[in-house]
C-alpha cells in the first residue's frame with residue numbers, strides 16, 4: 001500500500017501534460033488558472049523546476065491587456081464544454097475570456113521561500129507578468145472598490161449561492177441548444193443545474209458579441225457582482241506581490257496603493273444585516289444576504305473580526321468535516337452540489353494560510369485534522385460532503401493532492 005504522500009505525488013505526475021497540469025483527467029482536460037497555481041505549490045515539495053514551469057506556462061497565456069485567462073486550451077478535447085470555439089477569443093493557444101482567483105502571487109511567494117536561491121531567476125522573470133495581471137484586476141475589476149466578477153466562473157466558486165441574485169437577471173434562453181459534458185463525467189447531482197448552465201453560456205455569448213472588450217463587459221454585461229472571496233484573495237496577493245517586489249529591489253509603490261485602496265473598500269462589502277462580508281450585485285447595489293466561504297477568506301487578508309468569527313464557528317460546528325462552502329442552516333444548502341455546501345480541501349488550505357498568519361493555530365489544527373480525515377477515508381476528491389465525507393466531483397484531483405503535500409499531510 002503506497003503512502004498518501006506517494007499517491008499525491010503520483011496524481012500530480014499523472015495529471016501533468018508537459019509544462020501544465022490538468023485539474024483531473026476527463027472532467028477538466030485543460031489548464032485552469034488557480035488550479036495550476038496550486039499544482040505548482042504541490043510540485044514545489046518534490047520538483048521545484050517543475051513548479052516554476054507550471055507558473056511560467058500559466059503566465060505565458062497572458063493577454064496584451066494583462067488578463068490571465070481562467071482556461072488555456074492547449075490541445076482541443078471534445079470531452080469538455082464550452083470549448084475554444086464557444087469562447088471564440090481568437091488567441092494562440094486558445095483561451096477563455098475571463099480570469100480566475102489570483103492566488104498565483106501568494107503561492108509563488110511560498111514556492112520561492114522554499115528555495116530562494118534556486119528560484120530567484122524564475123521569480124524575477126514572473127514578477128513583471130504578475131504585476132501586469134494585478135494591474136488588470138485593479139483597473140478593470142476594482143472600479144467599484146471591491147473586486148468584481150463578470151461571470152460566476154471568474155470567482156472559482158461557480159454556483160455558490162452568492163451569485164443567485166445576479167444570475168436572476170441573466171436571460172438563459174438565449175443560450176440555445178448545447179450538450180453539457182461535465183454531467184457525463186460525474187454524478188449530475190454534484191454539478192450545477194441546467195438553468196445555471198444556460199446562464200453561464202449566455203454570459204459567455206455576451207463576451208463574444210463585444211469581442212471580449214472588458215470595459216464593455218463591466219459596463220453593460222449581463223452579470224456584475226462584488227466577490228468577497230476574490231477581494232480577499234487579491235488583497236492578500238497584492239501584499240505578497242509587494243513583498244516579492246521588495247525582495248527583488250523593485251519599486252512597489254503602485255502595488256501598495258492598490259492594496260490600500262482595496263482594503264479601504266472592505267466596508268462596502270460588509271452587510272450589517274448579515275453581520276458578515278457578503279457578495280453584492282453591483283448593478284442594483286443589493287446584497288446577496290448569504291454566508292459562504294468567500295466571506296471566511298477574510299482571514300487570508302487579515303480582515304476578520306469577532307462577528308465574522310462567530311458565524312465561522314457556527315457553520316463549521318454544524319458539519320463534521322471542514323468548512324462548508326455555504327451555510328448549513330440556510331435553505332439553499334446542498335451538501336453535495338459543487339459550491340452550494342460541500343467542503344473544498346483547497347479552500348480549507350487557503351483559509352489555513354490566513355489562520356496561521358493570524359496566530360490562530362487552534363483553527364489551523366482543527367481544519368487540518370478534518371481535511372486529513374476526509375482524504376484518508378475517501379481519497380483525493382475534488383470536494384466532499386461535509387456531513388458524511390462522501391467524495392464528490394472529480395477523483396484524483398490535482399489541487400487536493402497539492403494541498404496534501406504542502407499543508408494537510
Ligand code: DGY
Pocket residue numbers: 070081153158182
Ligand atoms: C467548469 O467547467 O465547471 C469550470 O468550473 C468552469 O471553469
